[in-house]
Amino acid sequence: MLLETISSPADLRRLDQEQLTVLVAEIREFIVDAVTEHGGHLGSNLGVIEMTLALHRVFDSPNDAILWDTGHQAYVHKLVTGRRADFDRLREEGGLSGYPSRAESEHDWVENSHASTIVSYAHGLAVANDLSGNSNHQVVAVLGDGALTGGMAYEGLNNLGNSGTKAIIVLNDNGRSYAPTASRLGESLSRFRASSTYQRSRERMEKLLNDLPVVGAYLEKGVDGAKAAIREVIEPPVFFEQLGVNYLGPYDGHDIASLEDAFAAAAELDGPVVVHCRTRKGRGYPPAEADDVKNMHDTSELKPGSYTDAFSHAIVEEARRRPQLVAITAAMPDSTGLLPFEAEFPERFFDAGIAEAHAVTSAAGMAMGGLRPVVALYSTFLTRAFDQVNLDVGLHGQPVVFVLDRAGITGDDGPSHHGLLDMVLLSKVPDMTVFAPSNHAEVSRMLTDALDYCTDGPAAIRFPKTMPPEGEVETGSGLAARKVRSGSGICIIGVGKMLGAAEGAAALLADEGHEVTVWDPRVIKPLDSDMLADAAGHRLVVTVEDGLRDGGAGSAITDALSKLAPVGGPEVRVLGVPSVYLSQGKPDVILSRLGLDSEGVADEVRSHLSSASDATN
Numbered sequence: 001m002l003l004e005t006i007s008s009p010a011d012l013r014r015l016d017q018e019q020l021t022v023l024v025a026e027i028r029e030f031i032v033d034a035v036t037e038h039g040g041h042l043g044s045n046l047g048v049i050e051m052t053l054a055l056h057r058v059f060d061s062p063n064d065a066i067l068w069d070t071g072h073q074a075y076v077h078k079l080v081t082g083r084r085a086d087f088d089r090l091r092e093e094g095g096l097s098g099y100p101s102r103a104e105s106e107h108d109w110v111e112n113s114h115a116s117t118i119v120s121y122a123h124g125l126a127v128a129n130d131l132s133g134n135s136n137h138q139v140v141a142v143l144g145d146g147a148l149t150g151g152m153a154y155e156g157l158n159n160l161g162n163s164g165t166k167a168i169i170v171l172n173d174n175g176r177s178y179a180p181t182a183s184r185l186g187e188s189l190s191r192f193r194a195s196s197t198y199q200r201s202r203e204r205m206e207k208l209l210n211d212l213p214v215v216g217a218y219l220e221k222g223v224d225g226a227k228a229a230i231r232e233v234i235e236p237p238v239f240f241e242q243l244g245v246n247y248l249g250p251y252d253g254h255d256i257a258s259l260e261d262a263f264a265a266a267a268e269l270d271g272p273v274v275v276h277c278r279t280r281k282g283r284g285y286p287p288a289e290a291d292d293v294k295n296m297h298d299t300s301e302l303k304p305g306s307y308t309d310a311f312s313h314a315i316v317e318e319a320r321r322r323p324q325l326v327a328i329t330a331a332m333p334d335s336t337g338l339l340p341f342e343a344e345f346p347e348r349f350f351d352a353g354i355a356e357a358h359a360v361t362s363a364a365g366m367a368m369g370g371l372r373p374v375v376a377l378y379s380t381f382l383t384r385a386f387d388q389v390n391l392d393v394g395l396h397g398q399p400v401v402f403v404l405d406r407a408g409i410t411g412d413d414g415p416s417h418h419g420l421l422d423m424v425l426l427s428k429v430p431d432m433t434v435f436a437p438s439n440h441a442e443v444s445r446m447l448t449d450a451l452d453y454c455t456d457g458p459a460a461i462r463f464p465k466t467m468p469p470e471g472e473v474e475t476g477s478g479l480a481a482r483k484v485r486s487g488s489g490i491c492i493i494g495v496g497k498m499l500g501a502a503e504g505a506a507a508l509l510a511d512e513g514h515e516v517t518v519w520d521p522r523v524i525k526p527l528d529s530d531m532l533a534d535a536a537g538h539r540l541v542v543t544v545e546d547g548l549r550d551g552g553a554g555s556a557i558t559d560a561l562s563k564l565a566p567v568g569g570p571e572v573r574v575l576g577v578p579s580v581y582l583s584q585g586k587p588d589v590i591l592s593r594l595g596l597d598s599e600g601v602a603d604e605v606r607s608h609l610s611s612a613s614d615a616t617n
Contacts, residue, residue, distance in 0.1 A: 001026055002015075002019060002022050002023050002026055003023060003026040003027060003030060003079070003084065004084070006023070006079070006080055006084070007082050007084075008080075008081065008082055009057075009060070009061050009080055009107075011080075012053060012056050012057050012080060013057050017257060020053060020256055023053070024049050024050060024053070024256075027049050027076060028046060028049060028283075030079070030084075030087070031045050031046060031049075031076070031079075032046075034075075034087045034090055035090075037090075038087075038089075038090040038091050039091060039412060040072075040075070040091055040098050040412075041072035041073075041075070041098065042282070043281045043282035044070070044073050044145050044174075044281060045073060045074075045075040046281070046283050047073075047172070047174050047253075047279040047280055047281040047282060048073050048076060048142075048172060048253075048279060049076050049283075050253065050254045050255070050256045050259065050279075051142075051170070051172065051253050051254075051259060051277055051279060052076040052077050052080065053076070053256055054256045054259035054260045054263060055140065055259075056077075056080055056081075057256075057260055058260050058263040058264055058267065059138055059140055059263065059267070061081065061107050062106045062107045062109075063137060064137060064138040064139070064140060065109050065122075065125055065137065065138070065139050065140065066107070066109075066140045066142070067109050067110050067118050067121055067122055067125075067139070067140065067141040067142065068100050068110065068118065068142050069115060069116065069117065069118030069119075069141065069142060069143045069144065069145075069147045069153075070114075070115040070144070070145045070147050071099035071100045071110070071111070072098060072099060072145075073142065073144075074099065074100045074108075077107070078096065078100075078104075078105070081105055081107040081108075082105070083096060083104065083105065086104075091412040092412075092584070092585075093583065093584060093585035093589065094583075094585075095584075097111075097414055097584065098412065098413060098414065098584075099111060099413075099414065099416065109121070109125070111415075111416065114380075114381070114384065114416060115145075115146060115147040115150050115354040116147045116148075116149075116150025116151070116152040116153040116354055117152055117153075117156075118141040118142070118143055118147070118153075118156075119141055119143060119152075119153055119157055119160060119169060120155070120156040120159075121141065122139050122140075122141035122156070122160070122167040122169065123156055123159055123160045123163070123165060123167060125139045125167075126139045126160075126165040126166055126167040126272075127163070127165055129166075130165060130166075138166075138168060138267060139166070139167040139168065140167075140168045140170060140263075141168070141169050141170065142170045142172060143169055143170065143171050143172065144170075144171055144172025144173060144174065144279075145172055145174060145281070146331050146353060146354050147354060148171070149331065149352075149353025149354045149355055150353065150354040151355055151357065151358065157169070157240065157243050157272075157274075158243055160243075160244075160245060160272045161240075161243035161244025161245040161272055162243075162244055164244065164271045164272070165272060166270065166271055166272060167272050167273075168263070168266045168267065168272075168273055168275060169245070169272065169273070169274045169275070170263075170274075170275050170277060171249070171274055171275065171276045171277060172253065172277055172279055173250065173253075173276060173277065173278050173279065174253075174279045174280060174281040175280075175281065244271075244272070245271075245272045245273065245274055246266075246269055246271060246273035246274065247273070247274050247276065248262055248265065248266060248273060248274065248275050248276065249262070249274070249276025249277065249278075250276040250277070250278050251275070251276065251277050251278065252277075252278060253277035253278050253279035253280075254279060254283060259277065262275050262277075302334070302335075302337055303467065305440060305467065305468070305470070306440070306467055306468070307405070307440055307443055307463035307464065307468055308335075308336065308337045308405055308463075309337060310440040310441070310443040310444060310468075311337050311376070311403055311405075311443050311444075311447065311461075311463075312337030312338070312339075312340055312341070313340075313444070314443055314447045314448075315327060315338070315341050315374060315376075315403075315447065316340050316341050316344060317444070318447060318448065318451060319341060319344070319345050319348065322372060322451065324370060324371050324372045325348065325371070325372045325374065326349070326350065326366055326371050326372070326373050326374070327341050327342075327345075327348065327350070327373075327374050327376065328349075328350045328351075328352060328359050328362065328363050328366075328373055328374070328376070329350075329351055329352070329375070329376045329377065330351070330353065330354060330355060330356045330359045330377055330381060331351060331352070331353050331354045331355075332377070332378065333349070333351055335378075335405070336376035336377065336378075336403070336405050337376070337405075338376055350362070356377060356381050356382065356384045356385040356388075357384065357385040357388050359375060359377070359385065360375060360385040360388035360389055360392060360393060360400070361388045361392040361393075363393065363398075363400045364388070364392045364393045364396060364398045364400060367393075367398035367399055367400050368396070368398060372399065372401070372451060373400050373401070374400075374401045374402075374447075375400060375401070375402050375403065376403045376405065377402070377404060378404070378405050378406040378417070378419065379404040379405065379406050379407040379408075379419025379420075379421075379422045379462060380406065380410075380416065380418065380419050380421075382402065382404055382422060383421050383422070383425065386425050389402070389425075389426070389429060389458070390428075390429050393458045394429040394430060394431065394432060394457065394458055397431060397456055397457050398457070398458065399454055399455045399456065399457065399458065399459075400459075401447070401450045401451060401454065401459050401460070401461070402426075402458065402459070402460040402461070403447070403460075403461050404419065404422050404460055404462040404463070405463065405465070406419050406464065406465045407419040407422055407423075407462035407463055407464055407496070407546075407547070408420070408462075408464045408465075408496070408497065408546030408547060408587075409464075409546055409577070409582070409590050409591055410464075410465045410587065411465065411466075411584065411585060411586055411587045411590070412584050412585075412586075413584065414582075414583060414584035415581040415582055415583060418577075418582055419462070419464075420546075420547050420548050420577050420582075421547070421548060422460070422462050422547065423436075423462065423495075423524060423545065423547040423548070423552045423553050424547060424548050424550070424551040424552050426460050426462075426525070427524065427551075427552070427553070427556060428551075429458065430457075431456065431457030431458070432457060432458050432459070432460065432525060433453075433454045433457070433458070433459040433460070433479070433523065433526070434459070434460045434462065434523065434524045434525040435449070435450060435459065435460065435461040435462070435522065435523055435524075436461075436462055436463075436495050436496035436521065436522065436523070436524055436553075437461065437468075437496060437522075438468075438469075438494070438496055438497060438499035438500070438520050438522070439468045439469050439473040439474075439475070440468040440473070441473050441474075441475045442473075442475050442476070442522070443461065443463060445475045445477065446461050446522075447461060449477065449478055449479070453478065453479065462496065463497070464496070464497045464546065465587070466497065466587050466588075468497070469500060476520070476522045479522075479523045479526065479528065480522065480523075480530070481519055481520060481521045481522050481523065481527075481528035481530065481531035482519070482522055483518075483519055483520075483531075483534070484499065484502075484503060484518040484519065484520050485503065485506055485516065485518035486515075486517055487514070487515035487516040487518075488515060488517070488538070489514070489515075489538055489539045489540065490509070490516045490517065490539065490540045490542070490605055490608075491517040491518075491519065491534070491535045491538040491540070491541045491542070491570070492505060492506060492516055492517070492518050492519070492541075492542045492543075492544065492605075493518075493519045493521055493531070493535065493541065493542070493543045493544070493554075493557060494518065494519070494520060494544045495521055495524060495543070495544060495545040495546070495547075495553045495554075496546065497546060498544040498545055498546055498596065499518075499520045500598075501544055501591075501596060501597050501598050501600070501601050502518050502542075502544055502601060503518055503598075504597070504598025504599075504601070504602075505598045505600075505601035505602040505605065506518050507598075508598060508599070508602040509602055509605055509606075514605070514609075516605070517534070517535075517538060519531050519534070519535065521553070521557075524553040524556065525556065527556060527557060527560055532557070532560050532561060532564055533564065535557070535561060536561055536564050536565045536569055536570060537570075538570050539570055539571065539612075540570055540571050540572075540608045541557070541561065541570045541571070541572045541573070542572075542573045542575060542601060542604055542605060543557050543558070543572065543573070543574050543575065543576075544575045544596060544601055545575070545577075546576070546577065546591065546596060547576060547577060548576060548577050548578075548579055549574055549575070549576030549578060549579075550576075550579055552574075552576050553576075554574030554575065555574060557572065557574075558572045558574060573604055573608065575595060575596060575600070575604060576596070577594060577596070578594070
């Protein structure tokens with residue numbers, strides 16, 4: 001295979017166009033096989049094969065920095081930078097990351113799995129090059145796959161254009177982001193404008209007008225106006241140029257030769273430039289091309305019986321009863337389970353794109369207007385809008401319900417996707433109610449309760465990616481905790497999915513002669529006073545959560561118990577996730593390593609018992 005001969009970008013530059021065509025086909029087959037076996041992002045990578053090859057043939061990585069926004073587009077980049085063999089362990093613990101990783105390769109500048117940030121990175125690197133005198137280093141940022149629905153991308157473009165700093169922004173327009181209309185005439189003019197002849201002529205004309213005495217400045221303004229008027233009529237939209245960023249394109253993002261010419265032209269221009277490439281997500285793989293929802297962006301599916309599936313059914317039922325209920329998400333209607341809602345209530349469904357801050361504040365506005373917004377996001381992405389949650393929703397006392405999927409340890413997608421901050425952050429928002437379901441049936445119950453009881457402030461329901469317990473399950477109601485098991489001396493409080501670890505630990509300890517009380521708090525803010533009063537009557541209280549230990553649910557329980565029993569109260573041990581960046585791996589393996597499984601919780605109790613025994617002796 002030709003692919004087996006590619007170990008660095010330099011190997012690409014010796015290939016002719018016929019060989020490149022063969023290589024593209026081999027890469028497409030390789031990626032389909034790798035993602036089929038290991039999971040990951042398929043459609044987004046199939047759409048950038050030709051563009052990635054053209055980038056690495058024109059630019060000299062890592063001397064030139066090639067940066068990837070929405071880093072799930074970087075599989076091809078990894079392949080051609082010497083990591084082909086590592087795909088055997090794609091997204092496995094200790095294996096190849098599904099995103100760019102600075103620890104993996106000098107070709108990876110940014111570990112970027114959250115969208116719309118790359119222009120800002122590019123601006124910063126370009127400024128550093130200028131101030132350091134590194135004029136021979138190009139900065140190339142690949143933007144797209146929805147990233148232009150995020151406001152930070154526009155902030156970066158605005159600052160880049162204002163500074164005039166040289167950086168090349170490659171816009172991967174796959175129909176999921178900004179897509180300016182262009183005619184064949186526009187394409188021809190774009191190619192002409194990219195030519196060195198046009199650029200030199202334009203510069204000579206501007207210099208000539210500037211040099212004319214008295215009237216030069218006025219003539220130049222007139223010419224500028226004429227140029228703008230012509231562009232508005234016969235060229236693609238001039239949005240980028242109005243920000244001070246040159247625009248080239250659109251180009252066929254699957255034509256390597258054309259892309260190489262465009263990238264080479266962009267490299268010769270002064271100042272920032274956008275190269276607009278039109279691509280097709282999932283290109284060359286019929287199942288992906290036929291997927292109208294997401295072009296097989298990834299291989300995840302809504303699993304029956306999952307927490308997400310429970311929410312998907314629950315919100316439709318609630319919407320049938322509540323005409324004021326609306327659903328909002330940020331570019332993830334499928335993954336958050338909202339497609340059935342959208343199908344039945346299209347006029348009440350809103351996809352904000354990759355714009356979490358806007359989604360949250362618009363929800364506040366909807367609530368002010370009498371609607372009942374439910375905002376469905378991944379836990380890790382809510383943190384991008386915490387300011388809006390706190391000040392736009394919380395400060396105004398608006399009854400917005402946040403449904404946070406993928407909370408806690410998520411697994412294969414690594415440090416940027418673990419949902420570890422939501423309990424710490426949301427529990428600090430005044431008048432916020434935070435629910436943590438321990439089984440799938442609780443999701444429906446809690447959604448109803450959030451809509452019924454949380455009318456003077458926001459609420460959040462957070463649940464994990466992992467599957468809930470099978471079989472018959474019990475639920476609580478309202479804001480009350482649920483006592484699962486009665487014992488004496490020792491009390492374990494298991495938050496959300498960690499109730500399973502608490503119950504497992506209690507069973508292990510029962511075999512050793514220790515009867516343990518187990519509580520499912522259900523609501524971690526406000527904490528149930530009956531649960532706290534009961535826990536205060538034990539010698540030891542162990543709290544278990546799959547969020548950050550510092551400042552999380554356990555810390556709040558510890559503080560509440562210290563106030564309830566300031567003298568002679570129980571010893572409290574808080575088990576949770578340390579404040580470190582956790583690598584990818586299976587959730588159960590990670591939790592076990594952190595002591596957040598049944599055996600780990602039982603060991604914590606045994607440690608206390610051993611210490612107490614030593615003190616007695």
